Amino acid sequence: MRARRIRCPSCRWEPGASARWSCLPACGTVWNTFATGGLCPGCGARWHRTQCLACAVVSAHRDWYVDPDGGAAGATGRERAAAAH
Numbered sequence: 001m002r003a004r005r006i007r008c009p010s011c012r013w014e015p016g017a018s019a020r021w022s023c024l025p026a027c028g029t030v031w032n033t034f035a036t037g038g039l040c041p042g043c044g045a046r047w048h049r050t051q052c053l054a055c056a057v058v059s060a061h062r063d064w065y066v067d068p069d070g071g072a073a074g075a076t077g078r079e080r081a082a083a084a085h
């Protein structure tokens with residue numbers, strides 16, 4: 001199994017195991033949303049957006065996951081301008 005890193009798309013804060021979100025205004029359950037993939041264990045609601053506890057920016061839940069192979073595609077630093085001369 002590959003461990004995916006999780007971090008805020010906005011400020012790169014990485015939520016630890018002790019981070020908690022609340023299912024509001026629905027059922028009020030408090031849990032770690034990344035432990036369930038955004039699924040509330042109280043009412044079964046799926047949260048497609050997750051608010052950062054550090055910077056308060058709301059981002060798509062899937063955007064928090066970082067592929068370990070990864071990085072940004074094509075960010076190798078080789079940028080050749082294809083300008084005609």
Ligand SMILES: [Zn+2]
Nearest residue numbers: 008011052055
């Ligand atoms: Zn953030």
Ligand SMILES: [Zn+2]
Nearest residue numbers: 023027040043
């Ligand atoms: Zn809920």
